[in-house]
Every structure is written in structure tokens, then in C-alpha cells.
Amino acid sequence: MPAATRQLDELIGREYRHGFVTALESDTVPRGLSEETVRLISALKHEPEFMLEWRLKAYRHWLTMTEPHWANIRHPAIDYQDIFYYSAPKSEKDGPRSLSEIDPELLRTYAKLGIPLKEQELLAGVAVDAVFDSVSVATTFKAKLAELGIIFCPFSEAVQQHPELVKQYLGSVVPYTDNYFASLNSAVFSDGSFCYIPPGVRCPMELSTYFRINARNTGQFERTLIIADKDAYVSYLEGCTAPMRDENQLHAAVVELVALENAQIKYATVQNWYPGDKEGRGGIYNFVTKRGECRGANSHISWTQVETGSAITWKYPSVVLRGDNSVGEFYSVALTNHYQQADTGTKMTHVGRNTTSTVLSKGISAGHGQNTYRGLIKVLPGAENAHNYTQCDSLLLGNQCGAHTFPYIEVKNPTARVEHEASTSRIGEEQLFYCTQRGIAPEEAVSMIVNGFCKAVFQNLPMEFAVEAQKLLGVSLEGSTG
Amino acid sequence: MNAQIESWEDIALERIPLFLAGHDVPWVTRARQSAFARFAECGFPTRRDEEWKYTDVAAIAKRTSLAPDNIPPDPSSEAALFAWTLAQKGTHLMVFVNGHYSDELSALGELPKGVRAESLAEVLDGSADLSEAFFDREHEHGVFAALNNALMTDGAVLELAPGAVLEKPLYLLFISSGNGTADYPRNIIMAGEGARATVIEHYFGMMEAHNFTNALTQISLAARADLQHCKLLQEGNASYHIAGIHAEQAAGSRFVSQSFALGGRLARNDITSRLDGPECRCNFDGLYLLDGRQHADHHTRIDHCAPSCTSREYYRGILDGESHGVFNGKVVVHPGAIKTDAHQSNRNLLLSRQAEIDTKPQLEIFADDVKCTHGATVGHLDDDALFYLRTRGVDEESARSLLIYGFANDIVARVEAPDMRARIEHLVLDRLPQGDQIKELL
Numbered sequence: 013m014p015a016a017t018r019q020l021d022e023l024i025g026r027e028y029r030h031g032f033v034t035a036l037e038s039d040t041v042p043r044g045l046s047e048e049t050v051r052l053i054s055a056l057k058h059e060p061e062f063m064l065e066w067r068l069k070a071y072r073h074w075l076t077m078t079e080p081h082w083a084n085i086r087h088p089a090i091d092y093q094d095i096f097y098y099s100a101p102k103s104e105k106d107g108p109r110s111l112s113e114i115d116p117e118l119l120r121t122y123a124k125l126g127i128p129l130k131e132q133e134l135l136a137g138v139a140v141d142a143v144f145d146s147v148s149v150a151t152t153f154k155a156k157l158a159e160l161g162i163i164f165c166p167f168s169e170a171v172q173q174h175p176e177l178v179k180q181y182l183g184s185v186v187p188y189t190d191n192y193f194a195s196l197n198s199a200v201f202s203d204g205s206f207c208y209i210p211p212g213v214r215c216p217m218e219l220s221t222y223f224r225i226n227a228r229n230t231g232q233f234e235r236t237l238i239i240a241d242k243d244a245y246v247s248y249l250e251g252c253t254a255p256m257r258d259e260n261q262l263h264a265a266v267v268e269l270v271a272l273e274n275a276q277i278k279y280a281t282v283q284n285w286y287p288g289d290k291e292g293r294g295g296i297y298n299f300v301t302k303r304g305e306c307r308g309a310n311s312h313i314s315w316t317q318v319e320t321g322s323a324i325t326w327k328y329p330s331v332v333l334r335g336d337n338s339v340g341e342f343y344s345v346a347l348t349n350h351y352q353q354a355d356t357g358t359k360m361t362h363v364g365r366n367t368t369s370t371v372l373s374k375g376i377s378a379g380h381g382q383n384t385y386r387g388l389i390k391v392l393p394g395a396e397n398a399h400n401y402t403q404c405d406s407l408l409l410g411n412q413c414g415a416h417t418f419p420y421i422e423v424k425n426p427t428a429r430v431e432h433e434a435s436t437s438r439i440g441e442e443q444l445f446y447c448t449q450r451g452i453a454p455e456e457a458v459s460m461i462v463n464g465f466c467k468a469v470f471q472n473l474p475m476e477f478a479v480e481a482q483k484l485l486g487v488s489l490e491g492s493t494g
Numbered sequence: 495m496n497a498q499i500e501s502w503e504d505i506a507l508e509r510i511p512l513f514l515a516g517h518d519v520p521w522v523t524r525a526r527q528s529a530f531a532r533f534a535e536c537g538f539p540t541r542r543d544e545e546w547k548y549t550d551v552a553a554i555a556k557r558t559s560l561a562p563d564n565i566p567p568d569p570s571s572e573a574a575l576f577a578w579t580l581a582q583k584g585t586h587l588m589v590f591v592n593g594h595y596s597d598e599l600s601a602l603g604e605l606p607k608g609v610r611a612e613s614l615a616e617v618l619d620g621s622a623d624l625s626e627a628f629f630d631r632e633h634e635h636g637v638f639a640a641l642n643n644a645l646m647t648d649g650a651v652l653e654l655a656p657g658a659v660l661e662k663p664l665y666l667l668f669i670s671s672g673n674g675t676a677d678y679p680r681n682i683i684m685a686g687e688g689a690r691a692t693v694i695e696h697y698f699g700m701m702e703a704h705n706f707t708n709a710l711t712q713i714s715l716a717a718r719a720d721l722q723h724c725k726l727l728q729e730g731n732a733s734y735h736i737a738g739i740h741a742e743q744a745a746g747s748r749f750v751s752q753s754f755a756l757g758g759r760l761a762r763n764d765i766t767s768r769l770d771g772p773e774c775r776c777n778f779d780g781l782y783l784l785d786g787r788q789h790a791d792h793h794t795r796i797d798h799c800a801p802s803c804t805s806r807e808y809y810r811g812i813l814d815g816e817s818h819g820v821f822n823g824k825v826v827v828h829p830g831a832i833k834t835d836a837h838q839s840n841r842n843l844l845l846s847r848q849a850e851i852d853t854k855p856q857l858e859i860f861a862d863d864v865k866c867t868h869g870a871t872v873g874h875l876d877d878d879a880l881f882y883l884r885t886r887g888v889d890e891e892s893a894r895s896l897l898i899y900g901f902a903n904d905i906v907a908r909v910e911a912p913d914m915r916a917r918i919e920h921l922v923l924d925r926l927p928q929g930d931q932i933k934e935l936l
Contacts (some may be wrong), residue, residue: 082544384535391872393847408862411829417857428843430872432855438862 044093047071050199053097053346057168057203060175070188070198077192083355084384084416085324087297090262097200097233149164157215163208164219167235173418177208179345181239184491185268185305185332193264193326194301201266203233209244209275218474220249231422234265240275242308247278247474261286263322265300273308273335287352290379295323295352306338306364314341315358316472323352328386330359333367333395343469348381348413357387357418362398362428373404374466377413384416391428398428407435407465514562515648516618524629525629529643536637544847545636547821548852549791550764554706554734560720562647563592563675572700574599576612578667579751580698582913592670592705593647593677608658608689614680615648624651628682628712635710638736642710646680647711654689663692663724663911670699670707670733685719685747692722692911699730700759706734708825713741715749717771722750722910726918730759731786738764745771745800752909754918755790756925757780766795769803769831780809781905783925784817784849791820798831807838810905813849824856825868831861838868843875843901895928 042049050071054064157164163174165323171178188198209215240246263285269277279302288295288400304313317328331340342358360369375383385404406415419436439461447457463470470478516522538555577589577599588611589599595613605611617624623727629643650666668679683693699705707729715721721741729735735758741749755761767776782790796805811819821840842851855868875897883893902922909915923929 047554255509279794343863406857408859408864411832411862413862414858414860415853416859417868419854419856419870421851421853421870421872423842423852424850426847426849426874428844429874431869432871433869434857434867435856436857436859436864438864 064489074195085356161210166205193299205234207238211242236267267302269304276312280316288323298322300327309335310400319346325354336364355384358493359388362395371402375406388420402432501548515615533640608655610653649680656686660691670705690720703730704732709737715747718746741767753780768797774803776805778807787817802833811842814845816848821853832863834864892928895926
């Protein structure tokens with residue numbers, strides 16, 4: 013613990029340190045959104061006809077929708093015509109196939125982040141599909157995965173090489189009509205990751221993607237699709253850091269997970285988009301739709317997230333428990349500081365028999381941060397013996413912040429058992445006293461207590477991420493004592 | 495919708511002055527008209543409204559008339575019979591039939607010094623010495639409160655001078671007998687410093703009556719005042735009941751609200767309290783016991799605006815048949831309300847395949863030094879407990895009844911007035927298949 017708290021202490025009081033813009037040339041589609049933009053994106057990516065049609069359907073549907081305002085967040089109106097919808101690093105044309113071919117500038121960027129690809133490749137055994145801005149530029153360990161029949165590639169590549177899989181699964185969990193931001197994403201998504209694990213295969217390594225928003229004013233519209241076929245297993249990591257900038261940026265990603273019979277998908281996220289400065293200027297708007305479907309019997313999907321960045325987070329990773337005996341899990345730590353706002357939680361829809369879901373949410377508010385947990389547990393009439401357990405705890409640091417809990421529970425089957433509990437408190441004076449009495453400085457004590465508060469969630473992160481998550485959590489907690 | 499609102503407008507604006515109380519008092523008429531304008535502007539809420547997500551009031555909106563009843567209560571009617579049977583000894587009784595006070599049926603008895611209990615209509619038509627503020631504030635509580643403000647017929651006014659104590663409960667009995675009538679009861683309770691009272695609101699409807707009741711109760715508690723409020727809802731099987739109970743508490747006061755929803759086709763209770771002074775205490779208890787096609791919705795809200803206040807909320811639901819229960823409990827801790835201690839719990843038993851429960855306990859917290867918790871559960875009867883009882887020779891039906899009774903009794907036992915507690919206990923037992931057996935056991 014002392015080592016961890018020292019690490020945290022180092023970070024206390026720091027402004028966002030991953031702030032730099034890498035000077036790479038970008039291939040950019042003009043600002044604004046129209047049917048032309050959609051066609052242009054599709055053409056630039058040499059997409060087959062069915063993709064263009066799907067994008068256009070999504071775009072036309074999006075036009076009929078209005079931006080939702082039910083979330084407990086406040087932000088100036090977004091001008092959708094003032095956004096660049098596509099930007100690809102120049103190096104894409106060179107088509108790097110290995111690390112040595114990657115733009116050295118990019119490698120240096122990762123080095124600055126403390127997550128060099130090489131080190132990860134060698135030490136952590138992680139295959140990294142690095143999304144730099146909107147186009148994937150490096151995919152490692154591909155050969156090794158291919159041996160097992162695992163497809164792990166940029167989305168645009170999957171569209172070219174595995175159109176039948178894309179056609180079958182794209183939009184089957186999050187249809188293009190799902191919600192405002194999902195429709196927008198469906199129309200203009202630039203790239204993302206595609207992953208298919210064939211039947212009976214256990215993916216031997218943690219699959220990982222690092223998203224970065226790089227070119228100025230480029231909306232990031234990622235699309236991730238992960239399919240675990242019968243008896244397959246995959247663990248997927250997604251992490252984000254972004255350069256410092258002044259203008260608000262829209263980030264509307266969609267992640268779809270499909271788990272067939274006996275399959276298991278673990279999806280972990282560490283999100284640290286630029287949160288805006290101490291006055292609340294700038295920062296990323298993170299409006300993400302994430303949903304997994306346990307389609308087959310005995311399937312298992314778990315979401316783990318650590319949300320420390322973004323000016324606004326609007327995100328509800330959900331699980332549709334369709335298969336009998338399927339299991340859905342959601343573990344979350346959300347930290348809001350300065351003027352950050354987070355409205356996050358989960359949706360668990362119990363459809364099949366003997367389905368189980370677990371929700372564990374930890375919210376930490378500091379400064380002027382507003383943290384909202386919003387969850388829905390829905391048990392449909394046919395979901396015999398469904399069981400849900402939800403726990404959401406909030407920790408308040410400072411008297412200007414807020415913590416809110418809005419759990420929705422809808423039960424239509426008498427055999428269901430649904431339990432929800434929530435608590436809100438601040439760091440107890442006794443707890444602090446206990447620590448300081450033993451010679452631990454107040455600041456250090458706060459970090460220690462906060463870390464302990466989140467421990468139950470961190471335990472669900474893969475090892476590689478747990479350390480990083482703890483580091484990210486330590487983002488300027490100064491002044492929160494007493 | 496607009497055409498409908500126009501017709502309501504005719505009802506309200508043309509007919510208000512004719513027979514509703516206080517039509518000679520300019521400020522009353524003004525308040526009614528502006529409230530109606532507010533109602534007409536919003537119209538009935540739809541399920542797209544977050545506050546009405548699970549409760550559909552379209553059936554009420556389809557009524558041909560929302561106009562309040564203008565039939566003077568007939569003491570010889572069926573309603574009177576019910577009044578006699580329901581009247582409880584040892585209380586100050588006020589009876590309202592179809593929204594109008596009946597002097598003949600009531601038995602106020604002698605009130606202690608410093609206590610005033612009168613019919614609202616009499617007050618408005620007489621001295622009208624009520625603060626206009628009571629008729630001005632209702633817009634904070636939604637469209638049905640506005641509708642009540644526009645069309646309120648009658649109700650009770652209870653005023654307690656500082657230090658006054660009402661030992662026996664004030665029993666307000668509202669009987670609906672008419673078919674297709676609309677009742678708008680309005681109660682006002684004002685307790686002075688250190689005053690103490692118990693008020694019971696009992697709504698009773700004939701089995702077949704398909705009336706609409708839109709009730710509103712306003713409560714103002716001065717420092718250290720103590721009020722226990724118990725509401726028993728026993729409306730007829732086809733009736734619609736929408737009610738608000740809204741309290742404001744000054745420093746050191748205590749407010750206890752209990753709500754028992756046993757009857758009615760559709761019931762909606764909005765119960766709120768604002769803790770304006772330090773060291774207030776607020777308890778909300780509730781039980782909804784539903785069957786058939788009943789629908790009961792409780793929306794509660796406790797606003798902690800001052801430091802060192804305590805609130806406790808315990809709601810339970812038992813749902814059988816095709817019934818639908820809704821619970822939405824909100825606790826808001828405003829900036830500066832430090833040392834708040836709030837706890838909320840909602841537990842539900844689902845007994846049938848067609849029953850549905852939607853529960854949403856909410857916390858909104860803007861202060862750091864607080865202790866707030868909430869919990870919600872949905873489940874069925876504990877198989878182990880059933881098995882335990884069976885091994886001791888209790889037949890399954892009785893065992894089930896006993897467990898349900900135990901579940902409900904945790905709330906019923908919190909009623910402080912002994913006669914009322916016994917009455918509710920019996921009503922609960924009457925609903926259980928083997929209730930008579932349990933009655934014998936007790």
C-alpha cells in the first residue's frame with residue numbers, strides 16, 4: 013500500500029499530464045455533416061455497398077431524432093456542423109505492418125504515456141491494435157492470433173476481408189436506431205476494432221486497444237465489435253488518454269459484444285480523456301453506447317471501467333441476458349473532479365431463465381464534480397429465477413460537489429430476486445484520524461482511503477491495467493482533506 | 495388534447511364562481527383561475543413524463559367531466575351508513591361525502607384550547623382568514639395540485655396554537671358514493687411552536703364507484719411541532735385517486751407520514767417534506783397491498799435544506815394478481831445541509847406471475863458531510879421460511895399468509911395510534927387467504 017499511495021501522492025495536485033499534440037499530418041474530410049460526408053467517408057475507406065447503405069440509413073434516421081436531455085449533465089449546445097467527421101494519419105498510406113514501420117513520432121507519443129508498444133509486446137504479452145486518431149496503424153501479434161483462427165483487426169479491414177461476419181453482427185446489439193449518439197456513430201464511424209474468436213478457442217492474451225484523439229477538432233467515432241463464438245473466451249482492454257486542447261470535443265463511440273453459447277467476454281476500460289482545465293474549460297464529451305448480448309446459454313459478459321477523464325461522461329455499458337443461465341457483470345469506478353460531470357451506470361435486461369447480474373459502482377466526487385449513477389435492472393416475464401445484486405457507493409470529497417443515484421428496477425416475474433443498495437458518505441473523520449495518528453500525512457491518508465474504497469472494482473481489472481488505473485485515480489485530489 | 499382543454503376551461507372558468515367555496519373572496523377566485531390556467535397549459539401528464547413513467551393517467555383525461563360534484567350530502571344515503579360503521583370512537587371525526595363536509599355525520603366533539611378544526615368551505619365562505627400562501631404554492635407540486643387548487647371543494651383546516659396538544663386523533667373520513675363524480679378535497683394543517691397532533695385521512699369508496707379523487711393536503715410545522723399523519727386508502731375497485739401530501743418543517747419539528755394503499759383501481763400519492771430548519775426529523779412509512787388490476791404509485795421526496803436533520807423512509811409492497819406497484823423515493827441533500835442522516839428502504843414481494851413492480855430509490859446529494867443510504871429489493875416468499883413452517887405442521891396456505899402478514903406488519907406496527915393500527919391490521923388480514931386463522935393466533 014505505501015508504494016501505491018506514494019504513487020498517488022506524486023500525482024496529487026498535477027494538472028493533466030498527458031497533454032501534447034503529436035505533429036502528424038492528417039487526411040481530413042471538410043467540417044460538417046451531410047449525406048455527402050457519409051458517402052465520402054465510405055468511399056475513402058473503399059467500403060462495400062452494404063456498408064454505405066447502412067451508414068445512409070443511420071444518417072437518415074439520425075436526422076429524425078433530437079438530442080436527448082434527460083441525463084443529469086449540463087453543456088453548451090453541440091454544433092454538429094462544426095465537427096470534422098473524419099481524419100486519418102498520413103502514415104496509413106504507408107501501411108505499416110510491424111512496429112519498425114510505425115511512424116517514430118507515434119512511438120515517442122506512446123513512450124511519453126509510459127506505455128511503449130515494445131515493452132508491452134515483450135513484457136506484458138499484449139497485442140495492441142493502436143487506433144491513432146481514426147485509423148488503426150499498428151497491429152501486433154496478429155500472426156500468433158491468426159494461428160488460432162482469431163480475427164483481431166481494424167474495423168475497416170474486417171469490412172474488406174470478413175464482410176459476411178460484419179454483415180451478420182454489425183448493429184445486431186446496438187441497432188442504428190438505438191439512440192441519438194449511436195445513430196450518429198453508425199452514420200460516420202471512422203474505424204475501430206473488430207474481434208472474432210472462433211468456437212472453442214480461448215484467446216491466449218489480453219487484447220488491447222489504445223484510443224487517442226489527436227487531430228484538432230476531430231470527432232472520434234469508434235466502432236468496436238467483438239464476437240465470442242461457442243465456448244470461446246476473450247479478455248479485451250481499452251484505454252484512453254488524450255492531448256490537451258481548449259475546444260470541447262465530441263466522442264461518440266459504439267461498442268457491441270456478442271457472446272454465444274458458453275462464451276465469455278471480459279471488457280475493461282480505463283478512460284482518461286482530457287477533462288478540461290481547473291476552471292472547467294475544454295475537455296472531451298464522451299457520449300458512448302456500449303452493450304453486450306449474452307446470446308447463448310451459459311454465456312458471460314463483464315464490463316469493468318475506470319472513468320477518470322472527460323468533461324462529460326454519458327455511458328451505460330449494458331448486458332442483455334438472453335441465453336439461459338447467462339451472467340452479466342458491471343464494475344465501475346467513476347471519478348469527477350474540478351467541473352467534470354459523469355452520468356454513468358448500467359442496464360441489465362434479464363430475458364432468459366436463471367440469469368444473474370452483478371453491479372458494483374463506486375463514484376468519487378471532488379471539486380465541483382457531479383457524479384451520477386443511473387442504472388436499470390429489468391426482469392422480463394419469462395426470466396425465471398433471475399437474480400440481481402447492485403451496490404453503488406459514493407464518496408464525496410469537498411462541499412461543492414454532488415453525488416446522485418438513480419436506480420430503476422422493473423420486475424415482471426415473481427421468481428426474481430433483485431437487491432439494490434447504495435450509500436453516500438465522505439471520508440470519515442475517524443478514518444482520517446486513525447491514519448494521521450499513525451504518522452500518515454492527511455493527503456496520503458485520503459489517497460489510501462480512496463484506493464481502498466475502489467479496491468473491489470480494481471480487483472476485476474487485469475493486472476496490466478490495475479496499476480494504471482490506480483495512477484489515473486490519483487488525479488489531483490489535493491485540498492480534499494478536512 | 496386542445497379541444498379537451500377548452501372544454502375543461504369552460505367547466506372551470508364558468509362554473510367555479512357558481513358553487514365552489516370562496517367565490518365571493520376575490521383572492522380565492524383569482525388563485526383558482528390562475529391555477530386552472532397552469533393546469534390547462536400543461537394538461538395531463540403522459541408516460542413520457544419522467545415523473546409519470548410507470549403510471550398512465552390517460553383514463554382520467556378521457557373522463558367526460560372533471561367538474562366537481564355539487565350535490566349536498568344526504569345523511570340518509572348509503573354513504574351515511576358507511577360513515578356510521580367506519581366512525582372510530584375516541585377521535586374527533588369529520589366526514590366528507592363526495593368532497594363536501596357533512597355536519598350531521600361528523601362528530602368533532604370538544605376540542606382542546608388552542609385547537610381549531612373547521613371545514614375549509616366554511617372558512618373560505620366565512621372569515622377567509624387563511625394565508626394566501628397556501629393557495630399560491632401548489633404549482634411546485636405539479637399539474638394535479640394545480641387542478642385541485644382550481645377546483646377544491648372542501649376539506650379540513652386544522653390549526654394548532656403554539657403549545658396546543660390534540661390528544662385524540664383528528665379523523666378525516668372521505669366517502670365517495672357517486673358514480674363518475676370528481677372530488678377535490680383540500681386539507682390544511684398548521685401546527686404552532688411545540689404543538690402536537692395526530693391526523694388520520696381515510697378515503698373510502700363504494701365497491702363499484704368509479705369516481706375520481708384529487709386530494710391535496712398541506713402541512714406546515716413550526717419549530718418543535720410534532721405531527722403524525724396516517725392515510726388509509728380504501729377506494730372502490732374502479733376509482734382513480736391522485737393525491738399530494740406536502741409538508742414544510744421548521745427547526746426541531748417531527749413529521750411522520752404513513753400511507754396505506756389498499757383499495758382503488760389507480761392510486762398515486764405524492765408525499766413530500768421540506769426540512770427547512772436544523773434538527774428536524776421526518777419519517778415516511780408506507781405499505782401497498784395490491785391485487786386484481788390495481789395500480790399504486792408512491793412518489794416521495796424529502797428535501798434536506800438545513801443541517802443535522804434525520805429522515806427515515808420504509809416502504810413495502812405486496813403485489814398479487816395483475817397488480818402494478820410503483821415506488822419512487824427521492825432524497826435531496828441541498829448544499830449546506832451537513833450532518834444529514836438519511837435512510838430509505840423499499841422492499842417488495844411479488845406473489846403472482848402477472849404482477850409488476852417498478853421501483854426507483856434516488857439520492858441527490860450536494861453536501862459532503864452526510865450519511866445517506868438507500869436500498870431496494872424485489873423478491874418472492876422465502877422458500878426456507880416456508881419450509882420451516884411446513885415442518886412444524888403449518889399448511890402451505892397458512893404459512894404463506896403468515897409470512898405475508900409478517901412482511902406487512904413491520905410497517906403496520908409503526909402506526910402509533912392504537913385503534914388505527916388495529917384497524918389496518920385487520921384490513922391486511924382480511925386480504926390474506928388464511929387471514930382468519932392468523933387473527934385467532936394473535
